[in-house]
Amino acid sequence: MEHISIKEIGQIIKQNRFWLGIIGLLDLLSILLLWLIDAQAFYVIAISVILFSLLVFVTAVLYLAKKERKRKKAFDEFLAVPDSYHEEQLFHDAENLQAEIRSFSQILHEQMDQCAQTKLQLNDYEEYVEAWAHEVKTPLALLTFMLDNHRDELSEDVVCKLDRINCQMQRYIDQMLYYARLKGARKDYRFESVDTENCVKEVLEDFTPLLEEQKIQVQLDIKENTLFTDKRGFAFMLGQFISNSIKYSKGKDKQLRISCIREHEKIILSVRDNGMGIKACDLPYVFEKGFTGDSGDRRKKATGMGLYLAKEMAHDLNVELDVSSDEAAGGCEIKVYFPVVEE
Incomplete structure (x- = not known):
């Protein structure tokens, strides 16, 4: 017994x-x-x-x-x-509780059926968003191709505006696609050794029109050139940080500095700018969904989704995020802490 x-x-x-x-x-x-x-x-x-x-x-x-x-x-x-x-x-x-058990069983099965139906609808939604994102990228790619072939026929101002709009549309589509993936039941991350400098340069290339239009000087200081992570997820996070720096840039001597070092058994990737900065009262909330902060006229154009999605991606990739800012001196720095993985 x-x-x-x-x-x-x-x-x-x-x-x-x-x-x-x-x-x-x-x-x-x-x-x-x-x-x-x-x-x-x-x-x-x-x-x-x-x-x-x-x-x-x-x-x-x-x-x-x-x-x-x-x-x-x-x-x-x-x-x-x-x-x-x-x-x-x-x-x-439990012979003396049969009536209660039958009632409980009925409610439980109804809830299970509802959960199964909701899961099915969520999968359908995820598949639809991914299909839509890929379909809409086709005409965007065609527009980019036509713009590249007819740059000489358009004024520099028009070309800059079209490049900016194209870059923004690509970014919004990526946000929507990754939002669906992050909230979906299926996630296909592939963790591997990533060449940090090459990946950073690939992401920066997508923002070239905006960086040139804003006349932002980019500085790279990559001392730790290998990260063990999902390349697409890392590129998406980095893209959100760069986009944020561009959006809130100000002044004449605009700078964007990206560095990667190894320190205390952590690999730290830093994205730092000398833009508007973030108020101290807003810092605890910058990664919350829909938060735009007190950013003047730029607040009207902000969605508050970029850094939120970056935080969600960081959670999935098991990395830590930290943001700091000096509003008086200007500028903002976002650090990503990667664990050191020995191969």
């Missing part, structure tokens, strides 16, 4: 305290009557009655505890696999 804990015995006594109290009172009454009938044999008979009652009490408690444990086990098995077999087992082990 399995060991029954003191806690289980206490619960059984608490649940059946009324009947145990009745038995105790009956024993006292029996002992009193025996004393009235035969005072000389009272002590012997009283001890016998008490011992017998204790034996019955212990046997009853052990039986009820074993039955309760069996019922709990059947209930746990039903919750793990709520099929008809485990439901019948639960009925058998």
Whole structure:
């Protein structure tokens, strides 16, 4: 027989305290009557009655505890696999709760059906968003191709505007695509050794029109050139940081510095600019969904999704984010802390 804990015995006594109290009172009454009938044999008979009652009490408690444990086990098995077999087992082990069990089982199956339907709808939504994103990128690629072939026929101002719009549309499409992926049930990350400098340059190339239009000087200082991560996820995060720096750039001497170093068993990638900066009161909320902060006219164009999605991606990639800013001096720095993985 399995060991029954003191806690289980206490619960059984608490649940059946009324009947145990009745038995105790009956024993006292029996002992009193025996004393009235035969005072000389009272002590012997009283001890016998008490011992017998204790034996019955212990046997009853052990039986009820074993039955309760069996019922709990059947209930746990039903919750793990709520099929008809485990439901019948639960009925058998909890005969006095059959009506409640049937009601609970019906509600549970309804909830499971709703969850399955919701999961199916979520998968359909994810597939639709991915298909839409890939489809809409085709005409964008065609527009980019036509723009590249007819640059000489357009004024420099028009070319800059078209490049900026094209870059923004690509970024918004990527945000929507990654939002669907991050919230979806299926995620296809591929962790591998990534060449840091090459990946950074590839991301910067996508922002070339905006960087040139804003006349932002880019500085690279990549001392740690290998990251073990998902390349697409890392590129997406980095793109959000660069986009944020461009959006909130100001002044004439605009700078964007990207560095990567190894420090205290961590690889730290830093994206630093000398733009508007972030108010101290806004810093704790910059990674929250929809937060745009107090950024003047730029707030009207901000969605508050870029850094939120970057934070969600960082969670999936098991990296840490940290943001700091000096509003008085200007500028913002976002650091990504990667774990060191020895191959």
